[in-house]
Amino acid sequence: MIGGLTLRFFAVEAGKGVLERLKKNSILATDIASQQWCELQMELNYVHGREPANKAMAAGTVVHKKLQAEVYTTISVEPQGYADFLYKEAYENYLSLRSLNEKGIGREIKVYGSISGYKVSGKIDELKKNDGKVMIVETKTKSLNGKLVEKNEGIKEISEATMRTHKMQIMLYKKLLDDLKSKNYTYQNFYNSYGIKRMALSEKFVAQLDLLDIDKSLRTFDSLYGAMYQQIYAMPDISNSLRLSYVDRYTGKEFASVDIDYNKDSFDKSLEDAMVYWTGGRSARPVEKDEAWKCNFCRFYGKECKVWWSK
């Protein structure tokens, strides 16, 4: 028992080393999803820096921005520091959640939480009311060379390996949102974890809020986050049915939609396994031999990573 405790303590200390080594403060939902593709590739992306956005990525960003703009307007203010940035993000979240409760749809909603004592955050593409519950929708942009195919053919375009990462990401959103709604992760947790007590908005930023006539009763972190959490508590329960929507990144049209059921047991097992890496229980894993085909699409293949390099 004592040995077990010592081991766990050691693992948590070592885990802090992982975040430090990757120069991160928190874990992103997309990090955990990427671990399902190749954990080592996810780590190397942090160590060596991400690839600059290419044409395809830029097209995907345009699709996401367009979808976001259909639901709410971002506030055009220029954050001067981290406090301003958090305020802007919370204000936009509040607008989007209010849109969900009033009009039945909200987009680009930031969620925060804690897993094994680590800060975890992510951005949900869409929440919509469906059959009296809130359905989480994750939009993935892919290239179909501009050619819209029939739904069944569209699904064939998405490999099981790719979908595994998408399933992990959307199930993690379900967990984070459930934790927020059930008060497992409250404003107080967020407040302590993000050091809100020490935050103050810059004068330049407040002047911009004045110009936009932002409600004066929502000018403190406590009041704004209070209003945002009230929107979360007011929404219907989160559905166990989760939707992956695949959109052609050039036409912006959906070519496939896959509904999956939240399977808590298998998700918990996958999450526990992913967290062993973050808590320092193992080094980053490369892909298994039968998935070595992924290496052909990896920029580290034969350079920083030679696990399956045989040339």
Ligand code: SF4
């Ligand atoms: S080369 Fe293969 S094993 Fe290595 S990081 Fe890339 S995908 Fe992972």
